[in-house]
């Protein structure tokens with residue numbers, strides 16, 4: 001396996017594009033990434049396209065928009081990890097030596113669809129009759145498990161929303177750029193306890209793309225190749241309640257362990273993390289799953305200021321956070337978490353998310369992230385999890 | 399002219415791991431134990447996801463008593479479900495967990511406790527266009 005670099009990235013502003021076809025959104029992102037890389041379409045040797053709703057043909061439709069060169073196309077669907085799995089396939093294609101330059105695109109058009117995965121047949125549906133299988137319930141109960149183990153409170157989970165919505169005000173590509181102080185998060189209507197509406201990611205449309213190149217050829221195109229130091233994909237191993245309450249923790253822990261080993265680093269070396277905050281509860285769980293803090297320390301970690309831009313809770317939110325601060329707690333990593341605004345505010349167009357996370361990290365490693373730049377960022381980690389269940393982790397280095 | 403009554407709908411379990419008796423009191427949940435590795439599953443199984451064995455599986459009848467592992471109060475749902483309601487994961491003494499609604503208490507966080515004892519009951523929860531009725535299971539505080 002040889003070293004692989006990212007030489008171009010892009011994402012379109014996440015939001016709603018009812019007048020556009022999803023392949024048009026994706027083609028825009030693909031062309032922008034090629035431009036960013038200084039690569040022409042005719043130099044691209046393969047396309048890896050992630051789209052969850054269009055399980056077949058999504059990539060070919062993109063090429064029909066922006067470059068029918070006849071190259072191999074692989075279409076990927078892997079729950080919320082769809083885009084990051086497409087990116088990982090692109091990585092392996094170059095790492096193996098099969099290709100030198102490939103393109104990974106993630107896209108989705110969700111429209112105004114409300115509850116993800118809602119069943120159609122009222123008579124035989126178990127939804128709402130035998131518990132709930134929709135994402136808000138699953139991630140609500142995953143948070144409740146943390147509450148049961150460690151006494152975490154609804155307010156402590158809500159801090160993730162305060163932080164990520166604040167971060168998104170510095171990201172012009174985020175679907176929402178609106179600050180939400182703690183009382184606003186707590187007073188928004190409950191969707192599935194403990195998550196309120198402002199603790200749930202929105203649905204939306206979006207696309208993102210990345211150009212991958214062998215490290216040996218990367219310098220022909222850029223002075224700032226970003227190295228893919230780890231690329232890991234796991235599925236859920238057998239654990240006791242997994243088939244009843246999807247276990248989002250074990251496969252993330254397994255992925256993190258493999259990724260740190262592959263990159264030869266630990267969580268203390270990270271400057272930045274984009275993790276899968278589909279719900280505010282999930283963000284705190286993944287602090288522990290990714291080893292950013294110890295077991296049961298997630299609430300202390302967010303209150304410490306460490307995962308906020310500048311490693312400090314901004315003055316305007318100090319009062320909100322004060323009741324949860326433990327002055328004896330020493331964060332072991334200064335990794336800023338979800339500085340893009342995260343899924344909670346940047347948005348979560350399923351297939352686009354994984355590639356957009358990669359783009360965000362690349363911008364920081366290149367020093368191109370504008371007002372939200374993590375100063376001196378050298379190493380970043382992108383984490384995505386999809387239920388039934390797929391987890392990807394990529395570690396990128398400059 | 400026929401004197402035959404129109405075919406009457408059947409009574410069906412809404413999940414494959416609910417066995418129906420002659421009365422609702424006789425209904426019970428069941429699972430399958432892998433005789434190779436001992437793993438207990440909810441419902442029927444052909445293969446074992448833990449040991450990759452092909453069984454045989456022995457059927458295990460679950461008791462009606464359980465404990466709340468975790469819960470959530472759902473305020474937004476599909477059109478046919480009345481909100482808010484309590485969705486929960488219930489641990490059964492046999493060593494498995496099931497999803498279920500909890501009824502018989504107001505859906506408010508202060509009314510729910512981790513580990514609280516609950517008891518299963520069944521009732522008709524829906525009916526299809528052909529007149530078939532579907533029986534679901536639920537829990538209420540013991």
Ligand SMILES: [Zn+2]
Nearest residue numbers: 432435446449
């Ligand atoms: Zn087995």
